[in-house]
């Protein structure tokens with residue numbers, strides 16, 4: 001996996017500084033970005049518009065290797081999952097979700113997660129470390145190479161894989177900057193979505209530095225329940241958190257904030273809770289995604305029955321809140337939301353789906 005010293009994942013300004021500090025012209029940064037992100041060429045010796053001496057020094061210094069793919073999986077619905085070697089026996093996962101007119105890549109931002117939401121597989125594995133911007137961007141390059149023979153491309157990137165992206169702010173912001181740079185992956189800010197469990201001050205900071213689309217994992221309409229489902233809520237309660245979301249929407253020209261709400265049987269799916277949720281969101285720049293809970297072994301949570309989800313959604317629609325129920329994708333390969341985990345066994349990481357066999 002590319003380490004933190006890699007030039008991969010550096011925003012254009014930092015890359016220019018890197019070249020200038022070595023006595024090279026700043027425009028070399030643009031050349032390098034074209035090679036890396038337009039052409040997918042990571043071998044400096046083949047970057048023919050650079051001088052030979054620069055190619056050689058890049059080859060020594062740039063650290064442009066992609067991570068090894070440990071395992072490839074394909075769901076019956078076309079979802080793809082790659083298990084990547086993050087070094088030191090650790091594994092991370094990226095998931096591609098194809099749809100008719102778009103393809104979303106779900107990237108990981110950390111190995112594990114410290115937030116510890118009790119219904120989430122990643123939460124169960126604990127926190128190991130932050131990924132570097134290089135490791136985050138590398139996931140997109142790996143997926144792009146893998147998808148090219150099928151003629152599929154990445155039109156959207158979502159930070160919804162393993163980890164809490166705002167707990168790894170600097171590296172995630174760097175990677176996001178490469179995603180939206182026209183010399184990087186060239187995606188519009190609307191097509192890059194960061195999903196967070198709600199670190200309020202970092203949402204405010206993100207509005208200043210990045211302004212990609214924001215998704216907030218809400219899961220409960222009141223602090224008492226949210227303290228249990230998203231333990232970070234004890235530190236960053238709902239009132240100021242939602243205020244930060246509305247400010248974020250203002251900073252992004254009223255682009256709506258997406259709220260994610262995982263439907264947990266008998267826990268957060270009652271009619272009174274739907275009404276309380278409607279009071280929080282109606283009249284606001286918000287859209288709500290109800291997510292059928294994906295089963296995670298070792299947790300007591302089950303998914304709400306379909307009629308309960310439908311009724312919950314109707315209450316919100318009646319109150320004027322834009323609400324959809326998200327389709328579950330890739331659950332047969334443990335690639336669905338909250339199912340990503342590389343469990344550690346005998347000091348070695350193995351993917352969740354292999355645990356029973358290991």
Ligand code: SAH
Pocket residue numbers: 113119120121159160161162163164165195196197216217260262291292293294295296337338339
């Ligand atoms: N840490 C970030 C992003 C990664 S989780 C966050 O929590 O937002 C991506 C999404 O999957 C979040 O909305 C999360 O709440 C949801 N999720 C976690 N476990 C789930 C499960 N078992 N079933 C369905 N969704 C789940």
Ligand code: SF4
Pocket residue numbers: 113114115116117120121122123124161162163164197217338
């Ligand atoms: Fe971490 Fe998100 Fe899972 Fe919560 S839902 S444990 S914040 S990855």
